[in-house]
Amino acid sequence: MTRIAVFQMTAGIDPAANAAMLEYAIGQAVEGGAAMLFTPEMSGLLDRNRKRAASHIVAEADNPVLARARAAAARHGIWVALGSLAVAREDGAWANRSLLIGPDGSIAARYDKIHMFDVELASGETWKESSAYSPGEQVVSADTPLGKLGLAICYDVRFPALFGALGDRACDAIAVPAAFTVPTGKAHWHLMLRARAVEASAYVIAAAQVGSHEDGRQTFGHSLVVDPWGEVVLDMGGEEAGVAFAEIDPGRIAEVRAQLPSLANRRAIPRSSMT
Structure with missing residues (x-):
């Protein structure tokens, strides 16, 4: 068994305040005996006002939230799956980037969100992530205390092909940090995360943003x-931020894969057969 911590967060528009919350969560995770902490999408800055946010979106090497998270991870000797940060790429575009931090503070893996959240909901909410962010192109996994961990972010959960690729890598767990809207969360959050876990025969760990945020979103x-x-x-509910714990059992993964060897049985569907 490997004990993990999950941080449910209400991030705001001040990166320094968000960094302080992350440092607190890392300390709580260590006190609770966790080997890894998982945090939500946009842990460093959650601000839909892109003009206001722009001054805080800097290169990864210059990101103060990442620097403080790396220092805290090294200080406590814990792995941190930092759900995502908004970072400036070398080409000047922005990326929604997940960062896996090792217990020495090093970056063990990076994943840029592939699927952009461009939607118009019946509730009246409109989101166009692609107007500011550029999508990633690489499927990413890395070795961790949980075994092989696959990386995804929020809206990625709606695209089974990504999880099929992570299943092909025999990932033992998949992180899906998120800042899900309330209408789509009520309709699809539990359904899709459970489906992705079954498809990949893996644990799915989804740290989420919660509640009312400074930028006006819920x-x-x-x-x-x-x-x-x-x-x-583990289900942390839809009301409060905080840190909670769960046990990841490698025996459970082996048991499920022995009963239902869907990963081993899966076959590619020839394009010529699709009509």
């Missing part, structure tokens, strides 16, 4: 840990 919360059978082993 997020769904319900940070989840789902086991490879699709059973929810």
